Amino acid sequence: MDVIVIGGGIVGVATAYQLRAAGHRVCVVERHATVAQGATYGHGGTVLPTPLDVWFGPTFMASRQSAKNGVISKPGFNGPARQFIKQLTELQDPEAFGRQYARLRPLIELSRDAMADMEARFALEYEQASGLLYLVRSPHEWEQTQPALDILRQYEVPHHVLTPAECAAFEHSVPTDPEFAGGILFDQERTANCPLFAKLIKQTLDNQGGVQFMFGCEVSSIRLEGQRASVELAPRPGAASRSREVDVIHGDAVVVAAGHGSLPLLERLGLRLPLHPLRLHNLVAPIAHEECAPHVAIVDAVKRIAISRMNQRLRIAGGAVLQSASQIDKPLGESLTKEALALLGQATHDWIPGAARISAALPWEGVKLLSPDGLPVIGNALHPRLFVNLGHGPAGWGVACGAGKLVAEIVSGRTPDVPADTLAAFRADRF
Template sequence: MKVIILGGGVIGVTSAYYLAKAGHEVEVIERQQGVALETSFANAGEVSPGYASPWAGPGIPQKAIKWLMMRHPPLIVKPVPDYYMARWILQMLTNCTAGRYALNKARMVRIAEYSRDVLKDLRADTGIAYDERMQGTLQLFRTQKQLDGAAKDIKVLAEYGVPYEVLDRAGCIAAEPGLGQSTAPIAGGLRLPGDETGDCHIFTNRLAEMAAALGVVFRYGVTIKALQSEGGKVTGVETDTGVVRGDAYVLAMGSFTPHLSRKLGIDLPIYPVKGYSITAKITDANVAPVSTILDETYKIAVTRLGDRIRVGGMAELSGYSANLPPERRATLAHCVNELFPGAGDTETASYWTGLRPMTPDGTPVIGASKLSNLFINSGHGTLGWTMACGSARVIADIVSGRPAEIDVSDIGPSRYD
């Protein structure tokens, strides 16, 4: 079967690889001149299934007001005249209950844990290297209130058998010795020793090479205009270079997925939530992070990637804007310099932004659509790198007519019908 994949980020490329492994003829259409050049380019680098949590939860509306007032805010809202932004915010607010949080987190942990296992198998089978580290992730709490608030997440971790450690300040420093130089308040931390890190851009490019060796065709610099349909199925992809046809189609265009799906009567509530990162050269390895630290106060991750430090995070609702305000860079530099003073050269660090494709319930959209040969693999938010391999295996199974290895009955597009 010929499968056309729309989008060449980490989700599209992993989908292409596993579909090719399943024996299909695969083509990937990507508007950039290579893979992983947008949202997958410079993300925080975490492969953190245990921290797979929806942003919508109890108390979030009240916290959001405080975040908006901070000097270095983790949340920025710049309203634009966009019906879909307003709707997304309202839908997210409806998910800010204890019951919805528990349901959505359970869904997210299920796919994220599976994805990490699939990534491990891929690494063992191919030897793929991407500045990976397997030294866990530490969620850092600056206040006792934050530490106490982790109880609801710990409960879900325990239910799913995810290893974890609750640490005091000394335990945090033992796990990440560079924190010993920090003047930041540290009340404690939640460490997940099974989590990993790695450079998503490097990974995606190397996997694309492996996919090409399996026969996958990559069409770069091609703009997708629309999906053609007739008789309850997709009949082709209209592009600026002509119509591309296949037997099945996988929509993996991140925040731009709804632009195509809505024209087919599939209204997916995926909306861009902008994130930022800086990447700095390590200047003192002795005080640099060992793995990944999640600063709960600023919602920023600080990750060791080889001889670099990636600092990424924040959440900005501003439509599809890709501008790079200097104040966001200042927040990222402030966080890493406070936690790991002298570890990296933030003055010369590269600065990036990406549009994370978020659903209001936090769970990605993976599965068959109401059109018989159109499949969705999108809406992973901040967890595209964490969930990529598992999502791709699931979509390859579904396209191939095989049952997925995990329950995916509640994460498909039909949940929004």
């Protein structure tokens, strides 16, 4: 089949790779000049999510204070945004958390295998580093973390629960004063550079052939007619006055993998998904003192702030801001941006003092798409030739490789090798 993939982020690139591997011809349409310029650019480095990374569960927004939960609420958000948060906080219940994680788990394992296969096939080097140490400050938060530890034990995920002294002995850059409750070490999990990975996969596809990348092209709408699917392109700046003809790319199927740009495209087709765009921040800071720099990635488990080392710099990601969806394309405003970046600076100072030169850090912000039940939206939607792959939230990076495989199987008319309730839990019509 000729398949059009809308979006050149990690999800679009991984989907194109898997579709090509399944024997399809692919055209990736991306509005930017290259791949990995959206949320993919700002990733925090964590490759695959543990139960401590998913954006639901007992520790997620358990406190109302941003200094404690790591999430800033912009004043004045509207009804749909409030409803969205209400639904997410229902998953604080340990049982609901466990149920939802169980549905996500097969996708994580599929992604692990898919990534390992891609890595081995092409000998990819993309700043991989082993080891993530999750740290928890207060005894109360430690208590709230226990359901996640139960899940780790249930699924036999390799990990070590450490006392503060053991954390400091393992990672010399973490001080035991002020006191903290403990840590969880994943010595087999990894951090890596997501945009670099996406670019390497694109290069591989360029070399192999069969995948065409169309950059600088914005899809304005999707057309679904019988057994055909096509996309209309918005006029390029400056070209509008010359011709009234609309550029159309024809195909047999369309996969929407356009991050938060997916929502308006699907809404124009009559599919309104209750996903919410969430603004996140990151800082890339030079190492200040080598002797204070961590040798594994450090994650503030409750505030969900990840600090990963990449060569001579630290990548610090988190600082989410909840706001109305209608405001997401407008600038956030200086004071909220400062507040979000301050959370990142403070977490770095608290857990690894002296490691980063925050005053020289480069700030960045991006938008990720989160679903109210914490799970991505993957599969067929609305029409036999329309497919979606979006809403991977804070865990989109490694999971994209498995999600791309799921989509490729479904497009090819095969049943993916994951449990039926996982597939059902990802469907667009579940809401």
